[in-house]
Amino acid sequence: MGVTTKYDRYDIDYSLDELKNLAKSLDYEVVGKITQSLDVPNPATYIGKGKLQEIILNILANSIDTVIFNDELSPVQLRNISEELNVEVMDRSYLILKIFELRAKSKESKIEIKLTKDLYLLPRIQFLREKESRIGGGASTATRGAGETQKELDRRHLMIEINKLKYELDIIRNMKMKQIEKRKRNDIPIVALVGYTNAGKSSTMNSILQYINSSKNKEVLEKNQLFSTLYTYNRLINYNKVEFMLVDTIGFVSKLPHNLINSFYSTLQEIKNADFIIHVVDSSTPYINQQITVVFEVLNQIGANNIPSIFLLNKWDKTLNKYMDTPGYKSIKYSNKTKENIDLLLQTILEEISPSFIHAKIIVPYNRGDLINIAEEKCQISNKSYEENGTYYELEIPKKLYQLFQEYDIDTFVS
Ligand SMILES: Nc1nc2c(ncn2[C@@H]2O[C@H](COP(=O)(O)OP(=O)(O)OP(=O)(O)O)[C@@H](O)[C@H]2O)c(=O)[nH]1
Ligand SMILES: [Mg+2]
Known part of the structure; x- marks a missing residue:
């Protein structure tokens, strides 16, 4: 059941x-779709009273077990609709959460998804039908305080669980942040595969691993289903003597529940740290424009919209529109099935990540051993001498590091 309003961004x-x-x-077997056009959704029932009656008739006529709403329902809407319809009522957010829950494999994503689900349930627990609401399960009548109902107990149990999950997640995240920082210090460029769910991100990761003859057990799961990947996988790639970290991560879908984005913050954070983004697109879907918009929106939300990127027009083997173009954006026509243009993809990555250098003449004071080490290890030195006030270098400094040396740049100093 979906509502259209004049503010809709999606068809x-x-x-x-x-x-x-x-x-x-x-x-679920989907037997029908109902839509209603409204100025704004009804705050009490999401849709109009007449539409609710229409759904009730539909439920009876087609023996429907579940009605799924296309937006997140407020607790009040959920309560009112459930009371009217008398069947399982679910909204888009809860549906997505259930899929995530089913797919989560790693410890981190399991905690993330459980936390998101609990946060979603907390204000709604008393409105859900009884079979859904026994979250705590274990609370017996003996432990129940005077006057506490089962629902109140469920709520309290949820709150305790939420705190525990947040604590566990904090520990995992701190560890992860240290790893990310270590990688940054090592200065290995990060290349992230991002895109709509099922676009072929994991397949692309695997194709690249196969292309560089990496061992088979480094490959990740690729599957024709929504949200196969719910975790971030990092693989070190060494191609033409250049190293970079390739990151495969969670796919996007429109109207992702807000809490989900918060809970998956650290997973998505890896994208924000990328030096280059490969936006994997399923070029064969008629919904290509909508899917690209969704991805742009999520990138915006996580603050990764300014990272250099390229469109990988994937599944080109089954794309009918061979004249497809991406005006104003770089793109590569590509297929994991035929591997066409995989060499071009790798070449493009190398061009994007290989450091560009700044030519400079500097004098580094003798007490700046830290900078001398960096100059010796990370820069290409063409001239060097020991002067009265420090070591003189004529050298190529990677752009990223130039700032460190700026105050000792002789040319800058003179001007
Ligand atoms: N025909 C064709 N199918 C492809 C291509 N690339 C990937 N697929 C298929 O598309 C499906 C999804 O691939 P994945 O690599 O798992 O997609 P993903 O983007 O990682 O998906 P999520 O992790 O669920 O977000 C799989 O069935 C792949 O075999 C391609 O170039 N051509
Ligand atoms: Mg995947």
Whole structure:
């Protein structure tokens, strides 16, 4: 059930199709779609009273078990609708959370998803149908305080669990942040594969690993389903003597629940640290423009919109529109099936990440051993002499590091 308003950023047919695919990935059989055009969704019931009646008739006529709404319902909307319809009522956010829950494999993503689900449930727990609401499960009547209902107990249990999960997540994240910082210090460029779910990010990671003859067990899961990847996988790639870290991560979908983005913050953070983004696009879908928009929106949300990027027009083997173009953006026509242009892809990555250098003449004071080490290890030195006030270098400094030396740049100093 979807509502269109004049503020919609997505076409309703596209949006409901996406919802249908999400539902199908949880094995729901989708028997119908209903839409309503409104100025704004009704704050009490999301849709109009008449529409609710229409759904009730539909439920009876087609023996429907579940009605899924295309937006996140407020707790009040959820309560009112559930009371009217008397079947399982779910919204888009909860559906996505359920898929994530099913797919989560790593300890971190399991905690992330559980936390997001608990945060979603907290204000809604008392409105959910009984079978859903026994979250705590264990609380027996004996431990119940005077006058506490089962629902209140469930709520309290949820709150305790939320705190525990936040604590566990903090520990994992601190560890992860240290790893990210270490990588940054090592100065290995980071290249991230991002894109709509099922676009072929993991397949691209695997194709590159195969191309450079990496061992088979470094490959990641690729599968024809939404949200196969819910975690960040880093693989060190060494191609033509240049090293970079290739990052495969979670795919995007429109209207991702807000809490989900918060909970997956550290997973998404890896994208923000990237030096170069490969935006993997399924070029064969009729919804290509919508999917690109979704990805741009999420990149914006996580503050990764200014990182240099390229469109990888993937699945080119089955794209019908061979004249497709991306005006104003760099793109590569590519396929994991035929591997066409994989050499061009790698070449482009190398060009983007290989450091460009700044030519400079500097005098580094003798007490700046730290800078001397960097000059000796990371720069290409063409001239060197020991002067009264420090070591003189004529050298090529990687752009990223130039700032460190700026105050000792003789040319800058003179001018
Ligand atoms: N025909 C064709 N299929 C492809 C191509 N690349 C990937 N696929 C298929 O697309 C499906 C999704 O691939 P994945 O690599 O798992 O996609 P993903 O972007 O990692 O998906 P999520 O992790 O779920 O976000 C798989 O069934 C792949 O075999 C391609 O170039 N051509
Ligand atoms: Mg994947």
